[in-house]
Each structure stands twice: as C-alpha cells, then as structure tokens.
Amino acid sequence: MDVIAHEISQRLPRALGEAVVRIWGHLPHDVQYQLFEDVVTHEGETTRPRLAILLHEMHPRTCASKRARGSRTGQFRGLASFMAHR
Numbered sequence: 001m002d003v004i005a006h007e008i009s010q011r012l013p014r015a016l017g018e019a020v021v022r023i024w025g026h027l028p029h030d031v032q033y034q035l036f037e038d039v040v041t042h043e044g045e046t047t048r049p050r051l052a053i054l055l056h057e058m059h060p061r062t063c064a065s066k067r068a069r070g071s072r073t074g075q076f077r078g079l080a081s082f083m084a085h086r
Contacts, residue, residue: 024058 020027020035027035036055040048 021054021058024055 024032032055036051039051043051
C-alpha cells in the first residue's frame with residue numbers, strides 16, 4: 001500500500017469516528033446501542049466503561065448538566081484519552 005493510501009485508510013475511519021462522537025446525542029437510541037456494542041465487541045469488554053464515560057460527556061443532555069456544575073472539560077479531551085488507551 002502506498003503512503004497516501006495508507007494515510008487515507010488511517011485518517012478516514014478516525015474522522016468518521018470523531019464525527020459519530022460529535023453527533024452521538026442526536027443519533028437514534030438503537031443506532032447508539034449498535035455502535036456502542038460493536039466497539040465493545042471489537043475492542044474488548046474493558047473498553048465498555050471508558051467508552052460509556054466518553055459518550056456520556058459528549059451527550060448534549062448529560063454534558064449540559066456537567067457544564068452547569070462548573071466542569072471545564074474540553075470537548076475532545078475525553079476522546080483523546082479514550083484513543084490513547086486503545
């Protein structure tokens with residue numbers, strides 16, 4: 001595989017994953033469930049709690065209450081932490 005094709009094959013799935021995280025709270029519940037379980041199936045059961053925390057922080061309904069309590073967590077800090085521990 002040439003360098004450009006390899007870069008694209010690495011970058012596009014990551015970009016797609018980041019897009020999913022950004023719109024997570026707007027996805028139908030059944031789609032959220034399927035995506036969540038697919039990640040856990042492929043990455044291992046130990047991923048479940050970290051992924052749940054990440055998505056909880058990104059969900060509009062739950063992150064609004066967190067902001068109201070004074071949290072200053074950056075939007076992608078949770079995503080960066082999750083990706084670093086994969």
